[in-house]
Amino acid sequence: MRDKNRIKPIIEKLENLWLSNPDFRLGQLIMCIIKPEEANPKIFYLEDDEFLTKLNELEKRWNEIKEQEDE
Structure with a gap:
């Protein structure tokens, strides 16, 4: 399994970039x-x-x- 700790820094960076450019759509x-x-x-x-x-x-x-997999 990949390290879950990688997710938060990426999401935070994305959030910062988006907040500094709010006219952009996510895409x-x-x-x-x-x-x-x-x-x-x-x-x-x-x-x-x-x-x-x-x-x-x-x-x-x-x-x-x-x-389904848990059943």
């Missing part, structure tokens, strides 16, 4: 981090509420898989 910020030619351009235009919906959907799917 735009991510596109600035990676090379645009390597990313799906759809993420650049994805609204934050849609991004959150996708995160919630992913969490639900992962929880369902975990529940």
Whole structure:
């Protein structure tokens, strides 16, 4: 398993960058981090509420898989 301690510093850095550039949508910020030619351009235009919906959907799917594995 990967070290969970790596998550908080990354999230904090992302938060600081986003707070200093609040006009960016999350997808735009991510596109600035990676090379645009390597990313799906759809993420650049994805609204934050849609991004959150996708995160919630992913969490639900992962929880369902975990529940199945626990049975």
